[in-house]
Amino acid sequence: xxxxxxxxxxxxxxxxxxxxxxxxxxxxxxxxxxxxxxxxxxxxxxxxxxxxxxxxxxxxxxxxxxxxxxxxxxxxxxxxxxxxxxxxxxxxxxxxxxxxxxxxxxxxxxxxxxxxxxxxxxxxxxxxxxxxxxxxxxxxxxxxxxxxxxxxxxxxxxxxxxxxxxxxxxxxxxxxxxxxxxxxxxxxxxxxxxxxxxxxxxxxxxxxxxxxxxxxxxxxxxxxxxxxxxxxxxxxxxxxxxxxxxxxxxxxxxxxxxxxxxxxxxxxxxxxxxxxxxxxxxxxxxxxxxxxxxxxxxxxxxxxxxxxxxxxxxxxxxxxxxxxxxxxx
Numbered sequence: 001x002x003x004x005x006x007x008x009x010x011x012x013x014x015x016x017x018x019x020x021x022x023x024x025x026x027x028x029x030x031x032x033x034x035x036x037x038x039x040x041x042x043x044x045x046x047x048x049x050x051x052x053x054x055x056x057x058x059x060x061x062x063x064x065x066x067x068x069x070x071x072x073x074x075x076x077x078x079x080x081x082x083x084x085x086x087x088x089x090x091x092x093x094x095x096x097x098x099x100x101x102x103x104x105x106x107x108x109x110x111x112x113x114x115x116x117x118x119x120x121x122x123x124x125x126x127x128x129x130x131x132x133x134x135x136x137x138x139x140x141x142x143x144x145x146x147x148x149x150x151x152x153x154x155x156x157x158x159x160x161x162x163x164x165x166x167x168x169x170x171x172x173x174x175x176x177x178x179x180x181x182x183x184x185x186x187x188x189x190x191x192x193x194x195x196x197x198x199x200x201x202x203x204x205x206x207x208x209x210x211x212x213x214x215x216x217x218x219x220x221x222x223x224x225x226x227x228x229x230x231x232x233x234x235x236x237x238x239x240x241x242x243x244x245x246x247x248x249x250x251x252x253x254x255x256x257x258x259x260x261x262x263x264x265x266x267x268x269x270x271x272x273x274x275x276x277x278x279x280x281x282x283x284x285x286x287x288x289x290x291x292x293x294x295x296x297x298x299x300x301x302x303x304x305x306x307x308x309x310x311x312x313x314x315x316x317x318x319x320x321x322x323x324x325x326x327x328x329x
Contacts, residue, residue, distance in 0.1 A: 032086045035287050037162070038271065040080040041117045042242065043316055046269025046289040048074040048172040049233050050246040052321035053188065055300045055309040056259050057252040058225040059212045060180030060329050067177055068325030074170040075318050081119030081164070085112035085127060090157050094138055094148075107137045108156070120164035127159050176206060180329075184212035188231060202237040213249075226251045229263075242271045248294075259300040259309075267291045267315070291316040302327065 052070035060066070087105030094101045109127045132145035140148070176190040188208035195201055208231030217226065226249070233244040248265030269289030274282070298311025298321070305326050313319040 032089075033083075033159075034285060036083040036086075037114075037116050038287060039083075039116070039290065040076065042269055042271040042287050042289040043080075043291050044074045044076060044118070044170045045172070045235065045242055045271075046244045046267050046291045047294070047313070047315050047317045047319050048072040048170055049174070049235065049244050050231065050265070050267050050269075050291075050294070051296070051313045051319040052174065052311070052323055053208065053231055053246065053248075054210070054227075054229060054250055054261070054263065055298065055307065055311075055323060056225065056254055056261055057212075057227040057250040057263075058254050058329070059184055059186040059210055059227055060178060062180050062182060064180040064329045065178060066325055066327045068175070068323055068327075070174045070176060070321060070323040072172045072174070072319055072321045074172070075320075076118045076168055076170060077317065080317075081116055081166075082113050083116050085109070085114050085159070087112055087127070090159075092134070092152060092156055094134075094152070096138070101138060103134050103137060107134055114162060115164040115166075117164045118167060118170075120162070120166050124161035124163050126161040129153075129156060129158070174204070174206065178210075184215055186210040186227075188229075190233075194237070202235070204233070204235050206231065206233045208232065223253050223255060224251070225254055240271065240273045242269065244269045244289075246294075248296075257302060259302065260298075261300065261311070262295070262297045265294045265296070267294060289316075 049072070051072045055068075087109040090105035090108060092103040092108055094103055108129050110130050110133055112127060114125050114127070129149075131149040135144040135148050138144075138148075174190050175192065176188060179187045179189075181187055186209070188206060188210065190204070190206035192204040193201060194203060208229060210227050210229040213226040213228055219225065229246075229248050229250060231246045233246075235242045235244075245268045246265050248263045250261060250263035252259055252261035267289070269291055270286060271289075272284075272286040274284045292315075294313050294315035296311055296313045298309055300307055300309035305328055306324075307327050308324045309322070311321050313321065
């Protein structure tokens with residue numbers, strides 16, 4: 001977890017130290033590329049945390065309860081492990097007979113594919129200046145790339161090396177408790193304290209409400225149930241905070257041992273970061289996840305008070321969820 005947080009902050013902590021942070025164009029470079037680097041994390045965490053919220057549309061009777069443990073595995077597509085670095089804010093001033101010629105970033109760095117927070121692994125990746133390409137752009141004689149490098153390498157703004165955590169899936173866990181309320185409603189809560197070592201302590205919390213729709217739309221059979229649910233979740237990792245909201249409509253066919261359930265939902269995820277460097281510079285940014293609609297199908301097996309369930313969610317990223325616990329309805 002600590003490595004994930006530090007990788008997330010790399011664009012906002014290392015870049016300002018490696019470059020002249022006071023320049024507006026470099027601030028823009030940091031913001032644009034940092035967000036592309038972190039974007040998959042926001043989307044994946046939203047898809048994962050907003051999964052495993054229910055295993056039946058049937059709400060608890062008053063003071064009935066569940067005590068559950070959920071595990072979610074978010075698959076990370078290969079396309080989300082890299083991004084194209086925007087070098088438009090980088091340029092190099094070449095002086096020719098007293099006249100300045102600006103070499104744009106697209107010429108300096110023609111190959112700009114870098115890992116996102118989910119790519120890279122232990123290997124460090126960096127952008128390599130194309131000195132021969134710059135010489136061609138300036139229409140210099142063949143072989144002038146090395147001379148150009150010797151003269152201008154020290155004045156070129158070079159982004160630092162970066163890496164990610166290189167994982168094919170993002171695993172998440174959540175203990176949760178559901179409690180029956182009046183008016184055919186149900187409360188969902190969860191809380192986890194997360195030790196982060198030198199970064200301090202973090203936390204994860206969930207608050208949700210589910211309301212039965214059976215009373216408004218009578219079902220043709222007592223085995224069928226429908227409900228609407230809204231859930232708010234917050235993951236606080238100190239310098240990084242992510243918030244996630246899910247609104248869904250769910251239905252289930254509840255038989256004595258087996259339950260089949262599904263839901264249609266809408267997600268909203270947001271990540272905010274705030275960090276103050278040793279020189280007093282405050283780094284802030286916020287980013288919304290790309291996840292929106294989701295479809296979920298699952299099955300639950302129940303024996304006496306114990307149950308186990310599994311479901312699969314299709315959305316921006318796909319999620320497999322597994323849960324178990326005690327349910328007294």
